[in-house]
Amino acid sequence: MTDKTPPQTDYSATLFLPQTAFPMRAGLPQKEPELLARWARLGLYERLRAVGRGRPRFVLHDGPPYANGNIHIGHALNKILKDVVTRSQQMLGHDSNYVPGWDCHGLPIEWKIEEENYRKKGKAKPDLTDSAAMIAFRQECRAYAEHWLDVQRAEFKRLGVEGDWDHPYTTMSFAGEAQIAREIIKFAENGLLYRGSKPVMWSVVEKTALAEAEVEYHDHTSDTVWVKFPVQMVVRDGAVLDPAGPRWNDLGKLAPVGENLAPASVVIWTTTPWTIPGNRAISFSSKISYGLYEITDARPDNWAKVGERLILADKLADDVFKQARVSSYRRLQDVTPHALAIGCTAHPLADLGYGFKVPLLDGDHVTDEAGTGFVHTAPGHGREDFEIWTQHRRWLEERGISPAIPYTVDEDSFYTEQAPGFAGKRVITEAGEKGDANQAVIDALVAAGNLLARGRLKHQYPHSWRSKKPVIFRNTPQWFIAMDQDIRDADGRPAPRPATLAGNAPDTLRARALAGIESVQWVPEVGENRITGMIANRPDWVVSRQRAWGVPIAVFVKETGDGEVEILKDPAVNDRIAAAFAAEGADAWYKEGARARFLGDRAGEGWQKVDDILDVWFDSGSTHAFTLEVRPDLKADRPPAGPDRVMYLEGSDQHRGWFHSSLLESCGTRGRPPYDAVLTHGFVLDEDGRKMSKSLGNVVAPQEVIKASGADILRLWVCASDYADDLRIGPEILKSTADTYRKLRNTIRWLLGSLHHYRAAERVAVEAMPALERLMLHRLQDLDGQVRAAYAAFDYKKVNALLTAFMTTELSAFYFDVRKDALYCDPISSVTRRACLTVLDETFARLVTWLAPILPFTCEEAFLARTGSVDGSVHLLTFPDTPAAWRDEALAETWRKIRQVRRVVLGALELERAAKRIGSSLEAAPVVHVANPELAAALEGVDFAEICITSGVALRFDDGPAEAFRLDDVPGVAVVPGLAAGRKCARSWKVSEEVGRDPDFPDVTPRDAQALRELAARAAAE
Structure with missing residues (x-):
């Protein structure tokens, strides 16, 4: 050996460098369709069912999306979350299946058919009173829904969602329509279905009643008016006199001597002047302090005049006089609840044909937070108005006041003849714009001298979520499901009580639903409070719609003569209806001769067919009945008796939608919720937290993200986000997600490359491993518990955070760096090298399964690169058991x-x-x-x-x-x-x-x- 350094040899070929065909550049847009085709060839969904057979069943029942357009980013979020749930539950050891479904009936599709097939072409809509025209129109709707169902199915599959796509459920399937009909018949049999005349939210544009779940609130500018109702009661020396006519009653002795309320006016404030012709009462609160005020100074051109006396809530008097531009006034005396309770006023438009008394009714809904302390009460135009009016029905009759509720506005929002002086005026036009009704009423109030002030108010007002146009509250006969009526069996006896009900609780739909909520796991927990509040306070469920495309309320009725109807409860008739629907679909209800066909020998008894269709929320709320209870692959032995579970998963708006309707439908017919767990997610906003809209140019289309980056990037974004809150997405967020994905992929790639040199025969026993390898096994054991727990708790953000930190910080930045020298350079016989390869093998086996629910394409690609399997799949595996002996806290x-x-x-x-x-x-x-x-x-x-x-x-x-x-x-x-x-x-x-x-x-x-x-x-x- 000389002092001179000899020339160096190239030893690179002698190193155990990583070797793998798993590419650094993912190429997901090209690779993912290949893997989808492979899963189809393997029959992966059927094989998942086979390997899961005998395990506890975890069923995620799909909330049906609406089949009327391409999917958007919200759909992608929802379906990806569902897929992560089912894949992770399968890998946790369940038989976790997924059957996709679609909601196919209802106004949006019918509206689209009218627009595309008729309005755009200048054609008149068919006369749907003709049976052939009705069926033909319904077939157009069916074809439209079928087209978009196929489009959406392909787009959902491209997200990597594994399910029984060849056998979905739909609300428009004949079997589905038949079961929906059976479900509404059950409500007829248990006494909860009734026809009533109540104010409902009515879409003038769509010409149908709407449920709360079909309404959204938007800014709207309303005309506001302060209106004077002249008092007709005078209290003098303990006696009550009616200056407008005969004595009112003898309750005046309860009022203090000398309390003189005439001449004076009760003042109300309203944002809907058009409802004044429907006024029949004024509501006040005995908990509010009221006073009699006199105007002492005002501008000559004011509607408010010097000397006028007004009755107002003391807390609101200053504001009312400010609105009326009154510069000076004085308070004369208290006005007691006794005086108000026995009082009445004249209608402010008495001279136009409203010459009836307007009583004052004590109501809990009245506050002194805004307005005047009095609430204008039009029982045909508001829920609370209706309720307080009907609560006082007997009281009104005893005092000679008719409790009848007028029909002042028709389905097109024109005033009827029951609104004297205004017939033909319109509240809202067909385009959804303000009509001439408000101004006509305001002009009449001015002419009558009973307008005190007017203004405009920008506030949140209900709009149809389909047409985006304002709705009105309108009294109209509709079909309802009662929330607080005792539930009976078909023979009228009390129904068997659900086990969830307390012994002294009433057996009503509301009580059943509230008790059922407590038995459900809500993720996040705040969902329980939200739906509890909604159920506790909701009115009766209006289930009828005046449209064509849907399942009819398949019952027969007979008028009883008092405005109510009797429902036919005949098992033979009902069986014929269900059998016909199952064979021909709900079109059978509209075919020529349907009445006689279903009634049979009862056709001559005067029973009439109901042609209203069901609220589509009733359709979707019934899906459990024709999926979970019928399909063998979805039937579950649910708690408390069985180990299986059923989950519903949708956006947080479904507390008032699908979760809500499903809960009511199932509790009303089966006594318990149809689900054991409910998971809710937020909505998708842009990077700045704004709602997406085409006009802002901030829409992120899942199709474009997949085309550019692949579905696994979208899936990683979903699982890196806190789905319990609103999620944000945009170019920078997607770029960050892609960077994270690249790091994860490179970690997997290095593992695969290093494992090229792994030989099973060279494995090292744990006890013979160096301390660093035993440390990594400890970390795997620790992670195994955390990952399983996070998946079980549906906390995918935590799963993602755990695995990302482990792979990038502990593996790539520490363990791999430390062990590269030993892996690449140590002799074949090196225990350190062989131990490291053993640990890498165990690490890969876990990472590729732990990540598979989140990144199904990437993990399948990695699995195939590792195993070379022809017919295997990472998704057929469960999470590997990790020996407890690997845990070493001291180490x-x-x-x-x-x-x-x-x-x-x-x-x-x-x-x-x-x-x-x-x-x-x-x-x-x-x-x-x-x-x-x-x-x-x-x-x-x-x-x-x-x-x-x-x-x-x-x-x-x-x-x-x-x-x-x-x-x-x-x-x-x-x-x-x-x-x-x-x-x-x-x-x-x-x-x-x-x-x-x-x-x-x-x-x-x-x-x-x-x-x-x-x-x-x-x-x-x-």
Whole structure:
């Protein structure tokens, strides 16, 4: 051996460098369709059912999207979450299946057919009273829904959602329509279905009643008016006189002597002047302080005149006079609840034909937060108005007041003849714009001298979520499901009580639903409070719609003569209806001769067919009845008796939608909720937190994201977000997601490349492994519990955070870096190398399954690259069991301390690299001073140079010099950088004084020389 360094040999071919066909560039837009085709060839969904057979069943019942357009980013969020649920539950050891469904009936489709097939073409809509025209129109709607169902199915599948796509459920299937009819018949049989005349939200544009779930609130500017109702009651010397006519009653003795309320006016405030012709009462509150006020000064041109007396809530008087531009007034006296309760007023438009008394009714809904302290009460135009009016029905009759509710507005929002003086005026036009009714009423109030003030108010007002136009409250006969009526069986006896009801609780639909809510797991928990409040306060469920495309309320009725109807309860008739629907669909109801066909020998009894269709929320609320209870693959043995579970998963708006209607439908007919768990997610906003809209140009289409980056990027975005809140998406967020994906993919790729050199026969037992390998097994065991728990809790953000941190920080940035030298350069026989490969094999097996629910395409690609399987799939696996014996908390604590010291070394080396005193860390051999005894003990027996990826480390157990590098958060450790002595190994690139000691390999270390000999021996043997 001479002093001259011999020329170095290229040893790269002798290194165990990573080798894999798994590409660095994912190419997901091209690769994912190939994997989808592979899963189709394998029949993956059927095979998942086969491997899951016999396990506890976890059924995610699909909330049916509406089949009327391409999917949007909200759809993508929803379906991806559902797929992560079912895939993770399957891998947790359940039989977790997914049957997609579609909601196909209802106004949006009917509206689209009218627009595209008729309005755009200048054709008149068919006369739907003709049976042939009705059926033909319904067939147009069916074809439209079928088209979009196919489009959406392809788009959902492209997201990587695994399900029984060849056998979905739809509300328009004949079996579905038949069961929906059976379900409404059950409500007829248990006494909850009734026809009533109530104010409902009415869409003038769509000409149908709407449920609360079909309404959204938008800013709207309303005309506001303060209106005077002249008092007709006078209290004098304890007697009550009616100056407008005969004595009102003899209750005046309850009023204080001398309380004179005439001449005076009760003042109301309303944002709907058009409802004044429907006024029949004024509501007040006995809990509010009222006073009699007199105007002492006002402008001559005011509607408010000097000397006028007004009755107002004391708290609101100042504001009312300000609105009326009254400059001076005085309070004359208290007005007691007794005086109000026995009082009445004249209608402000009495001279136009409203010459009836307007009583004052005490109501809990009245407050003094805004307005006047009095509430204009038009029982045909508001829920609370209707309720207080009907509550006082007997009281009104006893006082000679008709409790009848007028029909002042028709279905097109024109005033009827029951609104004298205004017939033909319109509230809302067909275009959804304000009509001339408000102004006509305001003009009449001015002429009558009973308008005190007017204004305009911008506020939240109900709009149809389909037409986006304002709705009105309108009294009209509709079909309702009662919330507070005792539930009966078909024979009229009390129905069997659900086990969830307390012994003294009434057996009503509301009571059943509230009790059922408590038995359900709500994710997040706040969902329970939200739906409880909705159920506790909701009115009776209006289930009828005046449209054509849907399932009819398939019952027969007979008028009873008092405005109510009797419902036919005949099992034979009902069976014929259900059988016909199952064979021909709900079109059977509209065919010529349907009445006689279904009634049979009862056709001559005067029963009439109901032609209203059901609210589509009743359709979707009934889906459990023709899926979960019928399909063998969806039937579940649910708690408390069985181990299976059913989950519903939708956006948070479905607390008032599908969760709500499903709960009511199932509790009303089966006594319990149809689900055991309900998961809700937020809505998708842009990066700035704004709602997406085409006009803002901030819409993110899932189709475009998939085309550019792949579905796995969208899926990673979903699982990295907190779905319990509103999610944000946009170019920068997607870029960040793609960066995270790249890091995860590179980790998987390095694992695959390194495992190219793995041999099962060379596995190392845990007890024979170096401490670092045992540490990584401990981390796998720790992660296994955390990942399983997070998946079980549907906390996918936590799963993503755990695995991303582990793969990027603990594997790539620590373990892989530390072990690359041993993996690439150690001899074949090296225990460290073989132990590392063993750990990598265990790590890959877990990562590829833990990540599979989130990144199904990438993990399948990695699985195939590892196994070369022809007919296997990562998705057929369960999460691998991780031995509890791998857990070693003491070892983990030791390595926590080692890594603290390592951080100080890496910090010192970073400064050296920045100062260009070193290039690679292998050029360094720092002196590490450790004064902390606990940290010093942790380093005992550790090759710390290997851990720091340097060519040498000198440990000194002292404080170190003052100029040494330190980190404030690691006290007791100081590092003095230094260069490694010796020559650079031509194979491992370590700098060592041992290079050249093996005469056969003068340019490498003895370790590398041994590796070269073993490689040569293997080559010779092969």
